[in-house]
Amino acid sequence: QVQLVESGGGLVQAGGSLRLSCAASGRTFSMYAMGWFRQAPGKEREFVVAISGSGGRLYYRDSMKGRFTISRDNAKNTVYLQMNSLEREDTAVYYCAASTTPTNWYDPRYYDYWGQGTQVTVSS
Numbered sequence: 001q002v003q004l005v006e007s008g009g010g011l012v013q014a015g016g017s018l019r020l021s022c023a024a025s026g027r028t029f030s031m032y033a034m035g036w037f038r039q040a041p042g043k044e045r046e047f048v049v050a051i052s053g054s055g056g057r058l059y060y061r062d063s064m065k066g067r068f069t070i071s072r073d074n075a076k077n078t079v080y081l082q083m084n085s086l087e088r089e090d091t092a093v094y095y096c097a098a099s100t101t102p103t104n105w106y107d108p109r110y111y112d113y114w115g116q117g118t119q120v121t122v123s124s
Contacts, residue, residue, distance in 0.1 A: 002026050002098050002113040009094060009118030012086055016122075020081040022096030022115055029077040030054065033102040035111055036070060036081045038092035038120075045095070047106040051079065059105045086122045093117040 008020040022034070035050035049070040050059040058070060067086075072079040079096060097111035104110050 004096050004113055004115035006096050006115040006118040009120045011121045014086060014088055014122055014124050016086050017084045018120060020094055020118060022079045024077045030074040032098040032100060034072060034079040035097045036094060037097060037108055038094045040092040045108050050105045088122050088124055091122045093119050
């Protein structure tokens with residue numbers, strides 16, 4: 001069992017940056033692939049970015065490449081999402097998720113544990 005707690009969301013102006021954190025419980029954090037998803041009002045939850053347990057493999061949604069960066073610190077049981085050049089369209093609740101067997105890195109159905117989400121609001 002893994003418990004995930006996101007933090008770092010907030011209100012930011014377009015063009016600004018935020019860094020989200022997701023702290024995980026448990027002693028086997030490095031065994032989990034971690035992903036970030038987001039959900040805007042009235043829209044489905046969508047994949048943002050994912051990272052393998054060792055951090056050696058990264059998967060990005062095309063529109064996030066160059067703006068968003070995922071990283072993890074297994075010693076701290078934490079995964080991060082650095083978001084730069086934020087746009088109004090990035091406004092959403094951001095969720096981190098953990099997967100033991102990410103057969104499909106992009107599909108939320110393959111993630112076993114979810115955090116409660118953190119709101120990111122980008123103003124113009």
